[in-house]
Amino acid sequence: MAEDNGYCCPNVEEGLKHKGPRERIDNAVETVTPFIEVIDEIKKAGGEVYKLCYQCGKCDVVCPWNRVRNFSIRRIIREAAFGLTEIESEEIWRCTTCGICPQQCPRGVKLIELGVSLRRLASEYEVFPASVRSARTARASLVSEGNPLQGERKNRADWANGLSVKTFAEGMEVLYFVGCYFSYDPRLKKVAAATANILKRAGIDFGILGTKENCCGESVRKTGGEQVFTSLARENIKTFIDNGVKKIVVSSPHCYHSFKNEYPEFMVNFEVVHISQYLSELINEGRLEFTKEFAKKVTYHDPCYLGRHNAVYDEPREVLEKVPGLELREMPDSRKDSLCCGGGGGRIWMETPKGERFSDLRLEQANKVGAEVLVTSCPYCIANFDDSRLNLGYEEVLEIKDITEVIQEVI
Numbered sequence: 001m002a003e004d005n006g007y008c009c010p011n012v013e014e015g016l017k018h019k020g021p022r023e024r025i026d027n028a029v030e031t032v033t034p035f036i037e038v039i040d041e042i043k044k045a046g047g048e049v050y051k052l053c054y055q056c057g058k059c060d061v062v063c064p065w066n067r068v069r070n071f072s073i074r075r076i077i078r079e080a081a082f083g084l085t086e087i088e089s090e091e092i093w094r095c096t097t098c099g100i101c102p103q104q105c106p107r108g109v110k111l112i113e114l115g116v117s118l119r120r121l122a123s124e125y126e127v128f129p130a131s132v133r134s135a136r137t138a139r140a141s142l143v144s145e146g147n148p149l150q151g152e153r154k155n156r157a158d159w160a161n162g163l164s165v166k167t168f169a170e171g172m173e174v175l176y177f178v179g180c181y182f183s184y185d186p187r188l189k190k191v192a193a194a195t196a197n198i199l200k201r202a203g204i205d206f207g208i209l210g211t212k213e214n215c216c217g218e219s220v221r222k223t224g225g226e227q228v229f230t231s232l233a234r235e236n237i238k239t240f241i242d243n244g245v246k247k248i249v250v251s252s253p254h255c256y257h258s259f260k261n262e263y264p265e266f267m268v269n270f271e272v273v274h275i276s277q278y279l280s281e282l283i284n285e286g287r288l289e290f291t292k293e294f295a296k297k298v299t300y301h302d303p304c305y306l307g308r309h310n311a312v313y314d315e316p317r318e319v320l321e322k323v324p325g326l327e328l329r330e331m332p333d334s335r336k337d338s339l340c341c342g343g344g345g346g347r348i349w350m351e352t353p354k355g356e357r358f359s360d361l362r363l364e365q366a367n368k369v370g371a372e373v374l375v376t377s378c379p380y381c382i383a384n385f386d387d388s389r390l391n392l393g394y395e396e397v398l399e400i401k402d403i404t405e406v407i408q409e410v411i
């Protein structure tokens with residue numbers, strides 16, 4: 001007798017033609033329409049790569065969700081393959097697009113793209129479970145004000161008041177693209193200010209776009225907001241071209257990823273440098289010199305979109321290792337195995353209940369290696385880590401800093 005494969009037919013391909021796992025065949029008639037659209041969406045997302053999945057489950061083993069609750073991206077892939085995705089369920093919104101499961105998949109399944117294609121479909125139908133509705137608010141704010149935080153466009157450059165930061169003009173060495181969270185969030189504005197102070201200290205001829213800067217669009221795209229992404233990207237690209245921008249320094253790994261890997265879809269290429277890389281360059285060229293010590297035990301957290309998605313692991317560590325007095329300690333789950341903070345894929349806009357926050361686990365790791373300061377270089381990581389610091393009562397134990405805030409203290 002043939003081994004039970006969980007499908008209606010002994011042959012998986014046959015089962016696929018029959019639209020689904022045996023236990024859900026009874027519902028097949030009602031799901032004919034979603035079946036066609038889910039399959040079409042998946043094809044648009046990169047072909048029928050889901051068929052490559054042989055359900056080994058290696059993706060689920062590494063997924064950080066399974067450290068805090070049950071979650072199976074493998075099952076989502078399986079259901080999508082049969083067009084049986086429940087687009088109204090919370091499950092398709094869980095993935096933080098951290099990138100750890102695709103690097104484990106022996107069949108090269110594009111798990112993130114598949115997940116995003118399902119969100120695109122849910123977005124088209126305006127089907128959002130309760131915990132995801134705040135992402136819809138963020139999207140509306142992106143459309144009206146160019147940022148997800150409901151900040152008024154006219155206030156975008158307020159963080160720079162009193163800092164003598166110039167508006168970008170053609171011929172300047174660098175455009176500093178600040179990003180939404182560093183422009184509007186009260187805690188993160190300090191990082192933008194630290195960055196501007198460092199660039200000035202290094203003698204860089206730089207400027208900002210101010211009210212002409214729009215969100216890069218990376219995260220809204222991962223929530224399925226393809227049209228909003230396209231419109232933001234087009235506006236930014238036009239502004240870059242109109243203003244003669246050549247080199248862009250960014251604070252956020254999400255802007256970095258978008259400009260470097262997604263904007264080329266519009267047939268443009270700008271030189272993009274993440275601030276941690278730029279700091280390394282400036283220190284190596286002698287344009288930044290240390291005058292003080294930072295005598296603390298520090299651990300560095302690799303943001304998913306800087307590390308796994310873009311392989312920037314060494315420069316931030318090289319910068320920190322050069323700081324006089326600083327002792328760098330590694331956490332478990334570092335570099336390509338870094339533990340996601342929980343903020344990617346638009347999750348920063350969604351509610352994650354206490355007890356299910358990856359950032360709590362990360363802070364416990366930092367504490368266990370004896371770090372006094374957890375340094376990173378991403379707005380979502382800092383926001384989530386700051387929340388966890390309060391929730392865990394770590395105010396006296398652990399500081400959370402952006403890498404620029406450390407450098408500002410020692411130059």
Ligand code: SF4
Binds near residue numbers: 052055060109111
């Ligand atoms: S690791 Fe790849 S092949 Fe294995 S279950 Fe996950 S998606 Fe399928």
Ligand code: SF4
Binds near residue numbers: 095101
């Ligand atoms: S990308 Fe990360 S969060 Fe998403 S399913 Fe894979 S491991 Fe889980």
